[in-house]
Amino acid sequence: MDVAAHLRARLVDSLVAAGVLRDPRWVDAFRQVPRHVFLPGFLVRRPDGAWEPVTSDHPDHLALAYADDVCVTQLDNDDRAWEQALATGAVTGVPTSSSSMPTIMAIMLEALAARPGDRVLEVGTGTGYNAALLCHVLGEGSVTSIDVDPGVLARARAALASAGHHPTCVAGDGERGHAPGAPYDRVLGTCAVSRIPGAWLEQTAPGGLIVTTLNRAVGAGLVRLTVRDGRAHGRVLPEDGRFMPLRAHRQAWADEALHRALTATPTTSRTTLLSARDVLDPAAGFEFFAGLALGDVAVAGDPVRLAHADGSWVRHRGAVVDQGGPRALWDVAEAAHRQWRALGRPRRDRFGFTATPSGQHFALDGTALTWPLP
Numbered sequence: 001m002d003v004a005a006h007l008r009a010r011l012v013d014s015l016v017a018a019g020v021l022r023d024p025r026w027v028d029a030f031r032q033v034p035r036h037v038f039l040p041g042f043l044v045r046r047p048d049g050a051w052e053p054v055t056s057d058h059p060d061h062l063a064l065a066y067a068d069d070v071c072v073t074q075l076d077n078d079d080r081a082w083e084q085a086l087a088t089g090a091v092t093g094v095p096t097s098s099s100s101m102p103t104i105m106a107i108m109l110e111a112l113a114a115r116p117g118d119r120v121l122e123v124g125t126g127t128g129y130n131a132a133l134l135c136h137v138l139g140e141g142s143v144t145s146i147d148v149d150p151g152v153l154a155r156a157r158a159a160l161a162s163a164g165h166h167p168t169c170v171a172g173d174g175e176r177g178h179a180p181g182a183p184y185d186r187v188l189g190t191c192a193v194s195r196i197p198g199a200w201l202e203q204t205a206p207g208g209l210i211v212t213t214l215n216r217a218v219g220a221g222l223v224r225l226t227v228r229d230g231r232a233h234g235r236v237l238p239e240d241g242r243f244m245p246l247r248a249h250r251q252a253w254a255d256e257a258l259h260r261a262l263t264a265t266p267t268t269s270r271t272t273l274l275s276a277r278d279v280l281d282p283a284a285g286f287e288f289f290a291g292l293a294l295g296d297v298a299v300a301g302d303p304v305r306l307a308h309a310d311g312s313w314v315r316h317r318g319a320v321v322d323q324g325g326p327r328a329l330w331d332v333a334e335a336a337h338r339q340w341r342a343l344g345r346p347r348r349d350r351f352g353f354t355a356t357p358s359g360q361h362f363a364l365d366g367t368a369l370t371w372p373l374p
């Protein structure tokens, strides 16, 4: 067995042992499809936050390509960052394309429950690795993959061809789906969406499934929805899933608002018993519920800040919380924490999600409580 095959087998064994990869068809796909072919070059994060290039002649190329980790392939929507990284050794920037973490890919592919003959639309082609897994199991004639970045798509198409797959690859805005290939039995979003796009509802066949992540800085959710009569209804999955957002769903206002919160004069300043970790760390259990109450907030660390597009902000340092703007966001988080405890600390998989053309909301099982998406 060559080195790549050995490392791949080890990765697959670990995904199977962790219970995230179960269906023998997907196990076989992960065993057979060579991830490194889709990752001739990628960027790894250094402790100082800068990104360092890894090319196929790097001694750790294969080990990194077969680690259960995201491999970033583009920063700031601009391929020049890669050229610059090669020239200078490291660059800074925000990831805008990648091969996602194999664990989350496996969770989503299992949740997709695609059967032979199902037509699948993948939104976010990225490196093409996930499209190759879909082709391996379903056949290339069943797979359509769309990416907004033509350069990213061209590289993915080439990598797919070199691995022997020729799915329909489309350069375009996945928020609009791809009507010529509709209806799809399965829609898989591999970039996060702030709300389920109307085109996905229209282009999914009756009884078909949408699996995607909802793009929220606090309380992101991986959802699996069945489409019927133009509406999608389903569950938040127990696993936490975070993806880079669909381009148009990025929080364009966030950087400036979070920067302002560093030095802004607070309307109130007081102590709090609610820790920043409780609100921001998915492992703490409350984070998903906090996200329902806080809505579309942006988050930064050191010191921890929250900001909302309406101008509300929080600065949390030690046990002291400063707040400003039209709404006291930390008061909202504290009230949500009290409600969460009163409800018996429900976990994320106790929530349903419904998307219709006129509105989208989460709902807690066994209650009449709902939380609309903004």
Ligand SMILES: C[S@@+](CC[C@H](N)C(=O)[O-])C[C@H]1O[C@@H](n2cnc3c(N)ncnc32)[C@H](O)[C@@H]1O
Pocket: 096, 097, 098, 099, 100, 123, 124, 125, 126, 127, 128, 129, 130, 131, 146, 147, 148, 149, 152, 172, 173, 174, 175, 190, 191, 243, 244, 245, 246, 247, 248
């Ligand atoms: C996490 S990567 C996808 C990973 C990919 N499935 C793979 O296996 O490598 C997210 C991708 O979504 C793409 N993207 C962002 N906004 C998009 C949009 N509006 N329509 C289609 N693709 C989009 C980005 O260009 C990026 O390549």
